[in-house]
Amino acid sequence: MPSSGSQVQASDPQTIELEQKLAVQSIRVFLQSKTSYDVLPVSYRLIVLDTSLLVKKSLNILLQNNVVSAPLWDAQTSKFAGLLTSSDFINVIQYYFHNPDKFELVDKLQLNGLKDIEKAIGVQPYDTKSIHPFKPLYEACVMMIESRSRRIPLVDQDEETQREIVVSVLTQYRILKFVALNCKEIRYLKRPLRDLNIISTNNIMSCQMSTPVIDVIQLLTLAGGVSSVPIVDDQGKLINVYEAVDVLGLIKGGIYNDLSLSVGEALMRRSDDFEGVFTCTEDDKLSAILDTVRKSRVHRFFVVDTNGFLTGVLTLSDILKYILFAES
């Protein structure tokens, strides 16, 4: 493992525990000392969508630009108007599935009509909280955890016109990667995950390859903020995952008549650069987990036992929550 400097020698549990505690506290200090602005590259791009765009066109734009979400801009009021994420498309699918006669409406749906869809299917609308880029990163993380969202828009005001500027959007993944890249302390996080009590093991939903994709999409909304559903075989061994972002590929081009497909068939639409399913065991350490975050675009770890059976999930927000609040 390419951790820098000398490897820490294995020592007794008390020392490991103390080291982990100090390391987490030090990472927290780091998060407090840096701002969201610091995470941004020197030069970067940001895709912004006008709220009067058609939903199906905005989907193509997201796919074309290889992004899964984009801030919305209301040209009428010159204001930031929330984020377009995969959950919006899931809502539209659900709406269409329950109202197959409304194809005309879905086809002509504009982004500013998404709120009506949310109402129609009774989904709690996300309150998109934004934060100023120069607020400490720690605050941005806390805000993300509290609003149960995976990303937070950075909004500033133009000095002259006093209008809002969407500066960028930070995700949990980018923040954790930033931590993994810049905090050397992560190598002291050597306690096994099992002891940290951060793995969700209860009520892990799963599906099988033959499950209709619409049922899986249902699961994605039901659990309120689940970003993926693991796919297991008959015995319960983990074989794949259906992610919320896979929905984008499914309804590409505004076609909603593939909803009868099974998950297995729907996965064939996935693009080639899929990073794969990341797993870990309860004996793994946060240092290794964050090392993987540093190297790969991973959004969750499925916890499996030695035989490959699914036992739990470790999401990025679980990790973030631990870093923000635990060991104090």
Place this chain on the structure above:
Amino acid sequence: MGNLPSHPNRPHHKQSPTMSQNVKDVSMVDINEAMNDSQANDSDQNGSSVNPSNLTQSLSKMNIDDSNELTPQLSSRKSTLIFNDDFDETPSQHKHIEHQNNYDARRNVADNEDEDEDAVNNIITDRSDGSASSLSPESSTMSSGEQGRTQNVEYANTSQEGFNKGFSENQYEGSAHQSPSIKEQQPQPTPDRRPAMVPVEITWQQGGSKVYVTGSFTGWRKMIGLVPVANKPGVFHIKLQLPAGTHRFRFIVDNELRFSDFLPTATDQMGNFVNYLEIVSPESMQMMDYESNAQQQNQQKQNASNLQSSDNSVQQPQQQHHTTAPPQVRRQPSQSKDGKLSARSQLALHIEEDPDDMGNGYTRFKGEQQSKTDYEYTQDIPAVFTDPSVMEQYYLTLDQQQNNQQNMSWLTPPQLPPQLENVILNNYNKNAEPGSENNSGALPIPNHVVLNHLATSSIKHNTLCVASIVRYKRKYATQILYAPLQ
């Protein structure tokens, strides 16, 4: 491992001239890997890492010429404004000329600026005068356009902010500042294409006992040891000769990879925190010394009369900027060389960074008297601008001297304004091949002349897509807005 193959046993070579082209790749290298690499080689670093030639004394032209202590800040600030282009050397040259255009335009708009404008601004206008008069006629058309105006405004902002605040801190806290000069005792250069090296002092002031610096200039492999500064515990420094462009680096302090809080920081495409420095290219100085020698003689003949007509310039060549009429520098522009663009840009560079070696045995540092008599301002337009036959003769002579492949290239104007040949959004698609690590939307640092411009793609499916690159504090945000046609 990162995107670059690692060669742990590769012999350490000096900074390669093509370094700046590698920068993007380098940024993709995982810093931790790189550090391990270099640590593996630690033992043989200590002895060989400090190249004696790196320690050449930096004699800044500006420090010597100018009693004003703000001047070095100007140079460092300019570097961040101008030479932010780390992926291509050529555009970074012609950026300069656009820059000068802006000054020019700004000056025209604001004509005689207040006498009590701060010294930094004076220097700017001073320089703009120098180039304004000597730019080819097309510059005036460019600067009068909208482009010129928007950028003027912007520059006015940044210059004040930057000069007065950010860089004065840097300066006084003894962080790295660079001096755009070349070595004093420079051998008579040959017209070959070595990239010009700029002496840069890098300082670490946050303690430690063993401090090294590693960065894009060593491919993140080699570590260069810093020397403790006498009487200042915890302060280390090193003077490096670096090629122009953007350099990213970090410090290794007692085996810990760190970045300095006293230097500009940024995250690279991987999200690593790094320090960075942007260095003004004095490229033309070395490359063009040969030409300038030849030119010098040429000019001296041509300008002999001009010199005499300007009586006040002898005493105060540094404060020429307040003359209302565009003063004429005695130097001639127009070093047509390879490439249609480079002639103009090298010209601009040449004027901004006067070669220390003036030819004919004159060196700027040898005596101020000499340089004063050398730098005369005049109101007469050199014949090379007014008489087409002289101009043609001049270019033909240059062509012969150069003996280059692109004969007569100066006859054809460039097809596109140089800044349009390098659109970072078009570059992005190249970076974004599947599996690349670029998931934060990182782009190359834009050429400053494209800031605040509206770019657009052709309208497809009734959707308009416009983009604009703006500064957000010290970073560049490229916003791409998609909107339907009404």
